[in-house]
Amino acid sequence: MFEVSFDGERVPLTEVQENPARFARRLERAKIVPGFAQCHCRTDSPRKLVIRRYGALFHLAGWPDDGVYHAEGCEFRKTPGTATGDGSDSTAAIVIDTDGLNVRLDASQIQREVASGPRARSQTTSNGTSRRAGPLLAFMQTLWVSAGLNSWAGTTDHRSWGAVNAMLLGGLGENARINGASAQDVLHVMRRYEESERDAINAEFERFLATITTDGKVSRRALVLGEIGAVGETKYGASITLRQRKLRYYASTALIEQTTKKYGHAWRAIAESTARVIGLLLVERTTKGHLVIIDLAAMLCSAAFIPCDSIHEVAMANRLVGLRRVFEKPIRMAEGDQMLPDFVLLDTQPATHIEVYGMNGLESYEERKAEKRSMRLARGIPTVEWNVDRQTVRQARLPSPVQRT
Ligand SMILES: [Zn+2]
Incomplete structure (x- = not known):
């Protein structure tokens, strides 16, 4: 390192x-x-x-x-064309410009009039078109990509939450904005718990929590990002705790049901020791002082915080990290991204696509699989296909890496 x-x-x-x-x-x-x-x-x-x-x-x-x-393998190294979004689409919900991320979130008006007052002012771009609102998951994925957290340089075989925190904040940019407000005021990325610096970390978090307020008229909400530790049942729904700090956030049964459907792969993996599940929580304070989750997104990740679309992808990502391979996880964010491979091995020449196949039988899925196969064939892209029904992750044969100079 x-x-x-x-x-x-x-x-x-x-x-x-x-x-x-x-x-x-x-x-x-x-x-x-x-x-x-x-x-x-x-x-x-x-x-x-x-x-x-x-x-x-x-x-x-x-x-x-x-x-x-920066040198190959250095965290600060950036090669042109690896970031998503070039900021050319001014109506996009998430724009990366020279000031960092500029995000417009939908349901999550950061400030809400509790009474039937007017809704938060809609943001318009310079040419007058209204900016599209982006869902929480897309926001979280953008954070991951702009931090380079979907890439693995192969220099170590692990990544801690401390590194994730630092990389996320580094990628966010000092002047990042969310719904017009400074990101620093409305988004807290949980710190790694550090016993010797407990007081400083707690004080910072307490200050942030103190900004989440309601006076019965106006409710000031905020976003908290951390690793989901546990989901428990309560009389009215569920309570969620983040790994970095034992504090309960409450969620309604309806929200949990919705989350279970929408983020099934992530939600099912919460207790899995091989996986990590990242939560982005939009939090509001009740008049009684409790913290309630209004909306949330859950993102499945490998042990080293590489985003994954299934628990099988988690197994593959864990194996690649363990072998110190150099690879990238392309993130599907737009319609046309369906054709992106599950992983790209960058330490072979040319780069090798890795496809993780499961749940065979669905017609649309089989069609896309065949389409991707012929596309790769036409372009001469070498591929590793791991059929999860026939092989264990260790049996999937990976090409040897070329020696780094
Ligand atoms: Zn460097």
């Missing part, structure tokens, strides 16, 4: 990601003078890193347009 330096000290990047509170004061100093940190992935020329504040803590991000100069 590569090292970074700031405030006269050189430390592994992972250490900073795992313990943001411990490095907060030094990062704050370096943000003022000289105004940047450095990445030492290349011995010949260290690269500048942006130091950003999010909430009460600081994190590191790549310097604008400098991504290609």
Whole structure:
């Protein structure tokens, strides 16, 4: 793992990601003078890193347009064309521009008039067209892609929540906006629990929770992102806790039923030890002071937080990470993305597509499978097809990686 330096000290990047509170004061100093940190992935020329504040803590991000100069396998390396969305569609619900993410969410008006008052002002773009509203899942997927969390560089065989937190905030951008408000005010990405810095982390979270208020007239909501730990039953529905902190968020039976249908693959995997399920919760406070989930999205991920579409994909992603393969999980976000492969192995030449086949028999599914097969054949793309009904994940034969130089 590569090292970074700031405030006269050189430390592994992972250490900073795992313990943001411990490095907060030094990062704050370096943000003022000289105004940047450095990445030492290349011995010949260290690269500048942006130091950003999010909430009460600081994190590191790549310097604008400098991504290609970082070494292969460095987290800050960016090759052109790997990010989604070029910002050209001004009516899109989620736009990535120079200020970072600019998101317009639908049902989730961040502020709600409890009485029958007017709805939140609809946002319009410069040319007057109203921006499409995006669902919570698409927002979460965009966060993952802009953070590079759907890619695996093969330099380690694990990724912790501390790294996920740091990468998410790095990808979000300092001036990211959600429904016109600063993302910092309405989105909290849970910190990794760090015993030695418990007070600082708790204080930051308490401050955020204190902004979720209702006075009977206006309800100020907020988004919380974390790993779902457990779902319990209550008299009126369910309670959900996040792994990073034992706090109960309540949800109605109707919302849980809807979630079970909409996010079935993720929901079923909540107790699975091999998988992780990330929740993005839109939270409101009741007049009694409880935190209630108004809407939520659940995203299934592998043990190393690679997004997956099924528990079989989780098994494949876990295997690829364990083997330290270099790969990417393409995220299907638009209609035409149906043809994207399940995974792309990037350490073979040319790149190899990996397809995970299950639940055979559905006509539309079989049709798409055949279509993808002929498309790859025509383009000469090598493919690994894992049929989950016939083989275990270990039996799926992967091509050997080419030696890295
Ligand atoms: Zn680097």
